Amino acid sequence: MIDAHLGQRDIAEIKTLKEDESFKHFLSTKQCGILIAPEETPFCNQLTVKSEAGHFAKWIKNNYHEIDVVLDPEKPKLVLHSHDVFLPLVFLASDISFPIYLNIVSNYLYEKMKGLLEGEKVHARFSVVFEDKPRGITKRFDFEGDVNSLQKVIKRLDLNRFLDE
Numbered sequence: 001m002i003d004a005h006l007g008q009r010d011i012a013e014i015k016t017l018k019e020d021e022s023f024k025h026f027l028s029t030k031q032c033g034i035l036i037a038p039e040e041t042p043f044c045n046q047l048t049v050k051s052e053a054g055h056f057a058k059w060i061k062n063n064y065h066e067i068d069v070v071l072d073p074e075k076p077k078l079v080l081h082s083h084d085v086f087l088p089l090v091f092l093a094s095d096i097s098f099p100i101y102l103n104i105v106s107n108y109l110y111e112k113m114k115g116l117l118e119g120e121k122v123h124a125r126f127s128v129v130f131e132d133k134p135r136g137i138t139k140r141f142d143f144e145g146d147v148n149s150l151q152k153v154i155k156r157l158d159l160n161r162f163l164d165e
Contacts, residue, residue, distance in 0.1 A: 012153045013142050034093070049088045052085055056088065087105065089127045090126075098157075101130070121146050124146070125144045126142075
């Protein structure tokens with residue numbers, strides 16, 4: 001758990017994964033970019049991508065031309081009727097670091113906030129699987145919270161990275 005003094009509903013958690021075959025397959029076939037991966041959900045009997053997947057992939061392609069984004073258009077999309085932003089599960093290749101991805105997500109959420117009315121907030125949920133290269137392990141980061149909480153997590157991670165150097 002990342003201690004960043006988040007709100008009561010907010011979650012920011014990094015877990016070590018034992019074996020994730022789909023992520024290992026991704027790393028063995030793809031050396032760069034982001035894969036938007038399907039995942040199981042408790043209320044659906046098939047692998048799906050979150051409803052925001054297509055918009056998020058297009059936004060990354062338009063704003064970060066150098067990053068390759070892979071999204072299988074044939075995968076079913078989970079449609080939720082909520083104002084929350086459910087970003088898809090992504091796998092990061094070796095050229096995209098975890099902190100850089102968090103900043104991309106933060107920028108995307110900031111863009112989404114531009115159309116909100118005064119007093120409205122963006123509440124987001126997302127997960128990312130990445131390789132912790134120095135330790136040689138696969139990790140999964142799960143986040144649920146608002147943009148301010150995400151900024152606190154990013155600052156905390158930057159501080160930890162600074163202290164490790």
